[in-house]
Amino acid sequence: MSEEKESKIQEISEKTQSFMQSTRGHMFNYTGQLKSTIKWVLFAILLGVILGFVGALFYKLTGMATTFRGLHPWMIFLLPGAGLLIAVLYYHIGDIKDPGTNLVFESVRAKEKLPPQMAPLIFVCTVITHLFGGSAGREGAALQIGGSIATTISDLLHLAQKDRDIIIMCGMSAAFSAVFGTPLAAAIFSIEVISVGIMQYSALLPCIISALVAHGIASRLLDQSLSLPAIQIPAFSLQSALWIALLAILCAVISVIFCFMMHRTTQAVNYFCKNPFLRNVIGGGLVIAVTLLYGTQDYNGLSIGLLQESFSGGVPSYAFVFKMILTIITLAFGFKGGEIVPSFVIGATFGNLFGSLSGLSPTLCAAVGLGAVFCGVTNSPITSLLICFELFGFEGMPYYLLAIAISYTLSGYYGLYKSQRFAYSKFRTDYIDRKSE
Numbered sequence: 001m002s003e004e005k006e007s008k009i010q011e012i013s014e015k016t017q018s019f020m021q022s023t024r025g026h027m028f029n030y031t032g033q034l035k036s037t038i039k040w041v042l043f044a045i046l047l048g049v050i051l052g053f054v055g056a057l058f059y060k061l062t063g064m065a066t067t068f069r070g071l072h073p074w075m076i077f078l079l080p081g082a083g084l085l086i087a088v089l090y091y092h093i094g095d096i097k098d099p100g101t102n103l104v105f106e107s108v109r110a111k112e113k114l115p116p117q118m119a120p121l122i123f124v125c126t127v128i129t130h131l132f133g134g135s136a137g138r139e140g141a142a143l144q145i146g147g148s149i150a151t152t153i154s155d156l157l158h159l160a161q162k163d164r165d166i167i168i169m170c171g172m173s174a175a176f177s178a179v180f181g182t183p184l185a186a187a188i189f190s191i192e193v194i195s196v197g198i199m200q201y202s203a204l205l206p207c208i209i210s211a212l213v214a215h216g217i218a219s220r221l222l223d224q225s226l227s228l229p230a231i232q233i234p235a236f237s238l239q240s241a242l243w244i245a246l247l248a249i250l251c252a253v254i255s256v257i258f259c260f261m262m263h264r265t266t267q268a269v270n271y272f273c274k275n276p277f278l279r280n281v282i283g284g285g286l287v288i289a290v291t292l293l294y295g296t297q298d299y300n301g302l303s304i305g306l307l308q309e310s311f312s313g314g315v316p317s318y319a320f321v322f323k324m325i326l327t328i329i330t331l332a333f334g335f336k337g338g339e340i341v342p343s344f345v346i347g348a349t350f351g352n353l354f355g356s357l358s359g360l361s362p363t364l365c366a367a368v369g370l371g372a373v374f375c376g377v378t379n380s381p382i383t384s385l386l387i388c389f390e391l392f393g394f395e396g397m398p399y400y401l402l403a404i405a406i407s408y409t410l411s412g413y414y415g416l417y418k419s420q421r422f423a424y425s426k427f428r429t430d431y432i433d434r435k436s437e
Helices: 003-071 073-092 101-108 118-131 139-156 161-180 183-192 201-221 238-272 276-294 304-312 319-332 340-358 362-378 381-392 397-410
Strands: 421-424 431-435
Touching: 003 073, 003 118, 003 139, 003 161, 003 201, 073 118, 073 276, 101 139, 118 139, 139 161, 139 340, 161 183, 161 201, 183 201, 183 381, 238 276, 238 319, 238 340, 238 362, 238 397, 276 319, 304 340, 304 362, 319 340, 340 362, 362 381, 362 397, 381 397
Parallel strands: none
Antiparallel strands: 421 431
16 A cells, blocks of 8 residues: 555544544533533423412412502501511511612622522511502512522522522522513513623523413412503604603603612611611601501502503502602611512603603503613613513504613613612723612
8 A cells, every 4th residue: 555545544534533522522512511401491490380389479468468458548557566577577587787689689799698588588578568558569579589599499409609690590580470470571680680781691591491480380370460451552653752752761860860769768767767676667657657648548569559540541640759759768768578560650650641741642651651660770671671562562662662772771870779780881882890879
């Protein structure tokens, strides 16, 4: 055999060996990716099942508390005592400085660890707040419940830190989906809200599965729908677009005011009244005083009735202001609950007012206001758009899209969650890594 033939045979042999090694490497990588995917699917299903039942129970109990208070309006006069009870529970079981949902955000960044007692504490104390007339939501509390339960499971399974971050986001998505009934928005929210400008797509599949499973379980145990009527949507035109743009600008302003007042009031209350027991009692008294001044309990609790009226008829022109004030007092003085549903009510009632004054469809403006204010206070434009689609359908897409983009931009770096970080500027392609104001 000639040297030339031997050389060619050797070359072919080397290429064959290289190809086989490369194939084995790719197969090994693919096998590892497949194992990781299966692992996260199983974890997501587990969390979805657990939080589907927990979320359904939480939803049911807060609803029962609201109904019971509606039948016994005198319950609100016990709110100072309820505030004292909440302070005692957090003093003896949890952390008296409880940072709430902010701690969940910090945990995902590996700075803090969520205590296992957070889930039962926020669960019980949110129900207490609703039972006695505090003005708060439940979705923010659900994020804490989901994050705490997910952390406990990750500790039991001895997961690595990076895996724990993903499982916490799964828990947040599952709890939000079970409580609010919007699995698409819930799956994206936990990925989008923590660091604005950076989305952890490695958590996408687990969050989607956990949200769908939790929603599937909760929807079979209870009715999560808000029972909102059909939205009257006019044809998209230059005139209607300009009206919606103006509404979005005003919603961005309202978002900034809400966030600014929430944080400044909380700081002032903590500075001037350092005793948490006294602070909660005073807060309960103030909620009673404001409620008596209003002459109605429509602004206490979730105010779902007020939200529904925004789409079925007229609401008082001052409704968004009253809801904002009562929510700020409730949460700043130490009562427990969420800020998300109050932001929905504020946005929808203001949108209804704007529609009545502008001549544009009040129901469309209520829907746009809901999405725009939620976007402004959470800095989550994709989630806001998905919530509008899930609640109101796709027909009003151009209006929602325009309003949410404007509100997101003009709300600046304000947000309800102080631990939320802005990775990138809203106005330039600059990496800024700054906290919410």
